[in-house]
Amino acid sequence: MSLFDKFAPLAAAYDRLESTGYNPFNVAFDRVLSPTSARIGSRHILLLGTNNYLGLTYDPAVIAKAIEAIEKFGTGTTGSRIANGSYDGHNQLERSLADFFGRRHAMVFSTGYQANVGMLSALAGKNDHLLLDADSHASIYDGSRLGYAQVTRFRHNDPDDLANRLRRLADQPGDKIIVVEGIYSMLGDTAPLREFAQVKREAGAYLIVDEAHSLGVLGETGRGLAEAKGVEADVDFIVGTFSKSLGGVGGFCVSDLDGFDILRVVSRPYMFTASLPPGVIAAATEALHQLRIRPNLRRQLMDNAQRLYFGLAELGFNLGPEPSPVVSAIMPDPETAFGFWAQLLEAGLYTNVSLPPATPKGLALLRSSVSAAHTPEQIDHAIDLFAKVGRSMNLIMPPHAHEPVRQAV
Numbered sequence: 001m002s003l004f005d006k007f008a009p010l011a012a013a014y015d016r017l018e019s020t021g022y023n024p025f026n027v028a029f030d031r032v033l034s035p036t037s038a039r040i041g042s043r044h045i046l047l048l049g050t051n052n053y054l055g056l057t058y059d060p061a062v063i064a065k066a067i068e069a070i071e072k073f074g075t076g077t078t079g080s081r082i083a084n085g086s087y088d089g090h091n092q093l094e095r096s097l098a099d100f101f102g103r104r105h106a107m108v109f110s111t112g113y114q115a116n117v118g119m120l121s122a123l124a125g126k127n128d129h130l131l132l133d134a135d136s137h138a139s140i141y142d143g144s145r146l147g148y149a150q151v152t153r154f155r156h157n158d159p160d161d162l163a164n165r166l167r168r169l170a171d172q173p174g175d176k177i178i179v180v181e182g183i184y185s186m187l188g189d190t191a192p193l194r195e196f197a198q199v200k201r202e203a204g205a206y207l208i209v210d211e212a213h214s215l216g217v218l219g220e221t222g223r224g225l226a227e228a229k230g231v232e233a234d235v236d237f238i239v240g241t242f243s244k245s246l247g248g249v250g251g252f253c254v255s256d257l258d259g260f261d262i263l264r265v266v267s268r269p270y271m272f273t274a275s276l277p278p279g280v281i282a283a284a285t286e287a288l289h290q291l292r293i294r295p296n297l298r299r300q301l302m303d304n305a306q307r308l309y310f311g312l313a314e315l316g317f318n319l320g321p322e323p324s325p326v327v328s329a330i331m332p333d334p335e336t337a338f339g340f341w342a343q344l345l346e347a348g349l350y351t352n353v354s355l356p357p358a359t360p361k362g363l364a365l366l367r368s369s370v371s372a373a374h375t376p377e378q379i380d381h382a383i384d385l386f387a388k389v390g391r392s393m394n395l396i397m398p399p400h401a402h403e404p405v406r407q408a409v
């Protein structure tokens with residue numbers, strides 16, 4: 001008997017996967033060379049599954065600021081901000097975030113995951129209600145578990161279902177807090193935020209938007225979906241991460257609500273973990289600056305996203321509902337997703353496999369994410385590889401054929 005016996009079925013499935021020599025959940029890169037390329041052994045790999053939306057991981061200005069901060073302030077803070085204090089960089093990054101979003105308050109967490117866990121667990125008390133979109137990220141579900149609020153799920157992207165559920169809660173005491181995401185990470189679809197904002201206003205609820213995948217991607221100035229939809233005034237809290245468009249690690253929340261700063265002595269995932277190291281903070285601050293001064297990155301990103309989305313759609317792949325930097329091909333089953341993923345990698349293209357419980361409706365996905373740093377030629381090469389593998393697996397029609405050999409679901 002072992003503590004790990006309860007994982008035996010999963011361990012067996014994992015072993016089977018490892019024995020094929022291709023495990024999408026444990027890829028080892030020998031060298032990462034740029035935002036879009038890496039090496040595995042002697043093979044050159046085109047990266048199309050990194051969430052590196054603006055390609056800022058190798059930006060010279062970002063790297064220079066990180067090195068300068070490490071040299072000046074050391075490699076780590078060795079503790080939380082309530083114990084070891086804030087460095088100037090933490091405060092400066094919070095001021096930059098508040099300024100960028102036009103809000104009075106900003107708070108930085110050590111990861112995007114912790115930003116959600118820290119905000120939801122602290123904001124929603126025992127008698128309060130959290131209303132979560134059914135397709136919410138794990139960090140939103142985990143944050144709602146860490147607190148003591150009543151949790152209600154509503155149908156994904158369905159404002160009517162949300163309104164109905166809020167009506168049923170109308171007589172119950174406590175605050176109602178709605179949580180949605182800007183771009184959903186699995187299928188790349190956006191929330192109907194104008195409609196959600198109206199439901200929120202009518203119900204007198206609060207609204208949190210996780211812009212993890214939409215910061216730097218959507219909106220006139222890159223502030224995300226709330227900006228793109230013109231509803232920033234209805235959004236009480238914006239949560240986000242530095243790990244995607246900003247190319248680093250860390251998370252944040254911004255708000256205009258009075259009393260926000262009490263969270264610094266209430267939110268356990270903020271209080272009881274080491275704060276971000278100076279180099280990481282400096283990199284995020286500079287990356288945010290680059291995001292602000294280079295709107296062309298956003299345009300390149302969206303051009304690339306549309307090129308990939310429409311290229312794969314034309315080939316006959318079944319994709320998410322709208323073009324976005326997250327482009328997922330829906331596979332008939334996990335085995336096909338693994339096989340497809342492995343053949344792409346063999347051909348030099350790195351994508352992601354996404355499976356339940358991370359995916360909605362039990363879908364098996366071959367997920368790509370596009371970067372502003374990709375060239376159109378790289379996107380076209382990726383589309384060619386998808387075509388080759390898709391045809392070899394009978395998932396899409398051969399060129400000029402009229403009937404699919406096997407329809408992708």
Ligand SMILES: Cc1ncc(COP(=O)(O)O)c(C=O)c1O
Pocket residue numbers: 111112113114116137139181185210212213241242243244249250251
């Ligand atoms: C919607 C959403 N929120 C939060 C997170 C967590 O961010 P991080 O990986 O930076 O901790 C993710 C990560 O994928 C995400 O997709």
